[in-house]
Amino acid sequence: MTPSQTVGPFFGVGLPFEKGEQIVAPGTAGAIRVEGQVLDGKGEPVPDALIEIWQIGSGFGRARTDAEGAFSFTTAKPGGTPAPDGRTQAPHLNVTVFARGLLRHLVTRMYFPDKAEANAADPVLNLVEPARRETLIAKNCGGVLHFDVRLQGERETVFFAI
Amino acid sequence: MSEDEREPPYLYADYVGTRLRAPAKPLVHLPDGFHDFPAPVFPRTIAELDHDLTRQHAGEPIGERIIVTGRVLDSDGRPLRKTIVEVWQANAAGRYLDQDDQHPAPLDPNFSGAGRCLTDDEGRYRFITIKPGAYPWKNHRNAWRPAHIHFSLLGSEFRSRLVTQMYFPGDPLMPQDPILQSIPDQAGRERLVSRFDPETTVPEWALAYQWDIVLRGRAATPFENEP
Numbered sequence A: 001m002t003p004s005q006t007v008g009p010f011f012g013v014g015l016p017f018e019k020g021e022q023i024v025a026p027g028t029a030g031a032i033r034v035e036g037q038v039l040d041g042k043g044e045p046v047p048d049a050l051i052e053i054w055q056i057g058s059g060f061g062r063a064r065t066d067a068e069g070a071f072s073f074t075t076a077k078p079g080g081t082p083a084p085d086g087r088t089q090a091p092h093l094n095v096t097v098f099a100r101g102l103l104r105h106l107v108t109r110m111y112f113p114d115k116a117e118a119n120a121a122d123p124v125l126n127l128v129e130p131a132r133r134e135t136l137i138a139k140n141c142g143g144v145l146h147f148d149v150r151l152q153g154e155r156e157t158v159f160f161a162i
Numbered sequence B: 001m002s003e004d005e006r007e008p009p010y011l012y013a014d015y016v017g018t019r020l021r022a023p024a025k026p027l028v029h030l031p032d033g034f035h036d037f038p039a040p041v042f043p044r045t046i047a048e049l050d051h052d053l054t055r056q057h058a059g060e061p062i063g064e065r066i067i068v069t070g071r072v073l074d075s076d077g078r079p080l081r082k083t084i085v086e087v088w089q090a091n092a093a094g095r096y097l098d099q100d101d102q103h104p105a106p107l108d109p110n111f112s113g114a115g116r117c118l119t120d121d122e123g124r125y126r127f128i129t130i131k132p133g134a135y136p137w138k139n140h141r142n143a144w145r146p147a148h149i150h151f152s153l154l155g156s157e158f159r160s161r162l163v164t165q166m167y168f169p170g171d172p173l174m175p176q177d178p179i180l181q182s183i184p185d186q187a188g189r190e191r192l193v194s195r196f197d198p199e200t201t202v203p204e205w206a207l208a209y210q211w212d213i214v215l216r217g218r219a220a221t222p223f224e225n226e227p
Helices: A116-121 A130-136 B186-190
Strands: A031-039 A049-055 A059-064 A070-076 A092-099 A106-111 A139-141 A144-146 B065-074 B084-088 B114-118 B124-130 B135-137 B143-145 B148-154 B162-167 B207-210 B213-215
Touching: A031 A049, A031 A092, A049 A070, A059 A070, A106 A130, B084 B124, B114 B124, B148 B213, B162 B213
Parallel strands: A031 A144, B065 B207, B065 B213
Antiparallel strands: A031 A070, A049 A059, A049 A092, A092 A106, A139 A144, B065 B124, B084 B114, B084 B148, B135 B143, B148 B162
C-alpha cells in the first residue's frame, strides 16, 4: 500500500470546493445544520484542518476549518444502517479529519442526541468505553447540532482504526 | 511487517506539528465490515483540462514543465478505474498560492498549483505541471521540505481514502525531512518517490515522472475474482 502523508497547511488551493459543505442545499425539507470546532491537545483551535463527511445514501461533504477552528455542514438526517453482523446501527455521520500535523487522517462518527435508545443499542458505541461515548454524540444547541473534534487530551474524541 | 506498520505513526516527535495533534489514546478497532461501505457520489466537477496545471491562466507558468503519470491499483495489482485524483503543489519557486504561505519567494500569476482528474479504465492518471520548488518551514533549524506534489485519492470505498505526497528521485532533502522519514521503513518511504520516465518524456517539450499508487480496501481480498 502507498503510505499516507499529512495534508499539510496549504491544501486550501487544492481540496476545498464551492458548496462542499452543503451535502444537501440549505432550506431543503428536513435539512440539518452541523457546526463544530477542531481543537488540539492544549484546547487551541486548529485552523488548518479539513473535514469530510461520507454519508451513505445522501452524499459527500468537505469543509475546511476557519481561523477559529470552526467548520459547518448542511445535510440530511440519516436513518439507521445495517451493521455487518445484521444488527442496526444508530443514525450517524462518518467523519474524517485531515490536518497539518496528522500524518494519517482520522476517522470518527457523529451520533444524534435525540436517538438515545438507538445509541444505547448501537454496536459501535458499545465498543467504546462508556465515559468516552459522549465525545461521539452531538449536542443540540438551539436546533443546530454541535460536534467538536478534540484531537488530543482531556475529552479526546474517540477515533477508529481503519 | 503488516501494511499498517508501514504507515507513519500519529505521534512522530521530529515532526513538531504532530505533538499536540496526535491522538493520545489508542484508536478503537471495529470488527470487519463496519468501514466497508461505498463512496457517495463526489459532487465536485472535474473538467477536461483540470489535469493540466500549465493551462489555467493567460500565460504559461515559469519552471520546468513535467508530466506526472501513473496507475492507481489495489493491493493485488488490479487497476482502480474512476478514482478521483486531486493534486496541489508549490510553484517553481517553492511558494504556494495560499495567504498563510509567508515564504519570501515570488508567486507566479500563471500558476495556481491545483489539478484534478479521474483514472481511466487501466487505472491511469496523467497531469501536466511544473516541477515544484523546495521551500523552508519552521519545524527545526534550517528545515526545508523536499520538492513534492500532494495527492488526494477518492476511490470506490471509504477504506481506500488516501492523502499522501509524491517526491522526486534523488532529492537530497529527503533524508532530513521528518514528514517523509515518519514512515518507518525504507521500502515504505521509497513507495512515495517517483521514477524518471524516459518513455513518457516528450522530446523538446517535457520530462516525465511515473508514480503508481496502491490503495487499501475490501477489493484487496484474495481470490475474490477467482473462478
